[in-house]
Amino acid sequence: MSVWDDLVGQEKVSAALEAAARDADALVTAAAADQPPPEASRMTHAWLFTGPPGAGRNQAARAFAAALQCVSPDRALGGTPGCGFCDGCHTALLGTHADVSSVAAVGAEILVKDMRDTVRKSYTSPANGRWQIILVEDAERLNEKSANAVLKAVEEPAPRTVWLLCAPSIEDVLPTIRSRCRHLNLRTPPVAAVADMLVRRDGVEPEVAAAAARATQGHVDRARRLATDPEARRRRASVLKLPLRIEEVGGCLKAAQELVDAAAEDAKQLAEEMDGKETDELKAA
Structure with a gap:
């Protein structure tokens, strides 16, 4: 390596x-x-x-x-x-x-x-x-x-x-x-190259790696997060189903709140990961 x-x-x-x-x-x-x-x-x-x-x-x-x-x-x-x-x-x-x-x-x-x-x-x-x-x-x-x-x-x-x-x-x-x-x-990495990297470096199952690479359109960091975090995959699947549940104004408002909650949870998790990484780097320094 x-x-x-x-x-x-x-x-x-x-x-x-x-x-x-x-x-x-x-x-x-x-x-x-x-x-x-x-x-x-x-x-x-x-x-x-x-x-x-x-x-x-x-x-x-x-x-x-x-x-x-x-x-x-x-x-x-x-x-x-x-x-x-x-x-x-x-x-x-x-x-x-x-x-x-x-x-x-x-x-x-x-x-x-x-x-x-x-x-x-x-x-x-x-x-x-x-x-x-x-x-x-x-x-x-x-x-x-x-x-x-x-x-x-x-x-x-x-x-x-x-x-x-x-x-x-x-x-x-x-x-x-x-x-x-x-x-x-630099170009956007091909989906196949991102999937191969996830399998080789992160030990992700080939099917999960391919799905994450396609879903994130070759964005390496997002693909790795989606492939290695089951909760992130669950939130994404839930958000994608929201349009199918909207039949009236009340349902629209409820779906909007769920979307906001999912975004807030994602942001919170990313902030915690960043805090942990910066803390480790500070200790190493």
Whole structure:
């Protein structure tokens, strides 16, 4: 298992990132040996990941960050960086690596005050890892001031700093920023690929996996939740039957309340799962 296994149905993107990770490793190795850098490197200092919801933009960026920080002995012997097991990969994937900073929107925008420390850190050398990596999960939510701060850092990057920006589409990012990034567009994963991932990684029964993948139209996170949570499947089935029970105004109002209750229960469960994940990450940090 490697960090690339999380990129479901993204073979072209995986291949491009693997090639860049190998060239990035060669750059760091050459610098450590005081040798000239390799020619025609496929590694660059800024990347833009785009794609529809559920395609795995953030997962792709996180996997690439892990590969760049990989310290597996196999990598030194010619293997592809991104083993998924070494300390560099593990901490980068968990979000606890000292040289991988993540910025996400809290509310409608990413404010400049939330970017200042991150931009400042982007000009420092890596503390423990091989690269200083800045991951911006919601680049489309950068406001004018925070976007200008990112633009300046991307225009004049430090030698060992990599920016990874994620957005729904290339048009959601300022032209001045996207023109300085290498663009990778992720597609909606095929239903068969999502179902295969659920069977292989989560031990879901093939019939349940296929049904969840079809129902969520290839959205990986939603498919996993639907396939692994019987209560989520029960709520979905109940909601789908609501139109068949509406015969009068009273039934309509009752159905509307049931729909609201189901949405509230879903939101509550998601919040509890997120709280648990963030608590575990904080303890790990």
